[in-house]
Amino acid sequence: MKLMQVLLSQPQKELVKRIKNIGITCNLHSKQQVTEELTNFLLDSERVEENWGALGEIERDLLLHMCYSPSIMAVSPYELHTYLKREDRDSFQIVLESLMDKGWIYQDDANSLILPQELREYIHQIYINGWIEHSIYIPLKDELSYDIIQDLFEMMDFIDSKKIPLTKNQTIYKKDLTNILQLLSKKEELPTEQWRFGYGRHYNVYPDYFSLLYDFSYDQGWLEEGESLLTTKNWETGQELHMNELLDRLLRFYIRLYRRPIPQLPFIIELFKRILSRGDAIEKCQLIERIKDFVDPYYYDKPPVIVEKRIINMLCYIHFLSSTEIDGCEYIFLHPRYQ
Incomplete structure (x- = not known):
């Protein structure tokens, strides 16, 4: 107006x-x-x-x-x-x-x-x-990969083909969880923190990337927790979704899940869209330094950690942001899908 x-x-x-x-x-x-x-x-x-x-x-x-x-x-x-x-x-x-x-x-x-x-x-x-x-220009790549979509199907296929028992807390036993983690493109170890507070359903025992995939699948009604972890009939429909629809759902789910601990998240995502448009890229450390001033601490997570691990890394996982290394420095830019 x-x-x-x-x-x-x-x-x-x-x-x-x-x-x-x-x-x-x-x-x-x-x-x-x-x-x-x-x-x-x-x-x-x-x-x-x-x-x-x-x-x-x-x-x-x-x-x-x-x-x-x-x-x-x-x-x-x-x-x-x-x-x-x-x-x-x-x-x-x-x-x-x-x-x-x-x-x-x-x-x-x-x-x-x-x-x-x-x-x-x-x-x-x-x-x-x-x-x-702080910005440089990075030409867009012609070939784009969407690892998280492949990982989603790998995880769901593994769960569908195995009868995975759950603990009393309805979490996956470490042996089965390790087997799933080995299938994924982002190599993660089991969490070892004594105090690990919540950005997801079973976040205290699941690593970051897997936790996002798991919570998204559960939220979509594709997983059912009982004595065992099972896929539901809804997954049949989920497998038919177009990749772009899956990515859009992932972004919306991530914002909804992480907005409670990070109320400023919608603002920060919109800010990224504007400052990283037209192929502009900013060094990751500079991005963290500027964005951390908008963010509250959350339990033991301090603002710089939240910006790096809970915002930038997650947005790279779901292909909203991308990263590249130039002269030993990591630069963050908007994924070509959003430019």
């Missing part, structure tokens, strides 16, 4: 309040003049960059979350509140009112929050400029 449309939809008293807060002099009784003066002030490119630089850290974070929100029209205050780090949420209402007074954010009739299109584009350009020095 463009700024002029947003302003025209606002009550006169709200516009006058912003005019006074910003310090613009004009005829406060003329909505046309108030709207024109606000538009000219707020869309002055030099002033936008200056105003952005004057914002506090939480104010900028809030605007970035709106800028890269999957909902491009309006965001509910509740949703925006949950996107912020826990330590910043107590300041939410004060920061929101400050941004509204400064003319960045507006409310519609349903009390949803709007970031006008032009301001969204300015924020994106200012923010993306901060990434340019």
Whole structure:
């Protein structure tokens, strides 16, 4: 929604309040003049960059979350509140009112929050400029592999052909689990951490990649846990799904599963789409360093670990992101399927 449309939809008293807060002099009784003066002030490119630089850290974070929100029209205050780090949420209402007074954010009739299109584009350009020095261009590859789809079928075929007994906690015994892990393209060892907290159904005993595959299959209704682990009739239909449909389902499932421990995940994925477009790639360590500031710790997982292992690695597993090594450095880029 463009700024002029947003302003025209606002009550006169709200516009006058912003005019006074910003310090613009004009005829406060003329909505046309108030709207024109606000538009000219707020869309002055030099002033936008200056105003952005004057914002506090939480104010900028809030605007970035709106800028890269999957909902491009309006965001509910509740949703925006949950996107912020826990330590910043107590300041939410004060920061929101400050941004509204400064003319960045507006409310519609349903009390949803709007970031006008032009301001969204300015924020994106200012923010993306901060990434340019860390990015390189990587030409797209003609041949693409989708290891996770092959691994999914390998796992399900193994389970279908074997009667795999389960423990009292309905987990796979170590011997059978080791045999399955040896079939997969991502070589993983059994978890050895004393304390391992949850990004999945049996995450405390299953390694990361296998856990995602297992949880996805269980969620789709393809697996049944009892005394033994069995495939269900639903798997017959699952095998007929197109690869693109399986990949789309995997991404949606991953977001749904990991969004509880990482509420900022939808925002971060949308951010990746924008900063890694057109073949741009960023060194993994730089990506972790920048993204970790948006993420809360989760039990014993610290933000840098969460960004690397729970976000970047997982998104590479499900072919949303890809990685390559150049001159001894690992670079992350958007998988060609999403470019």
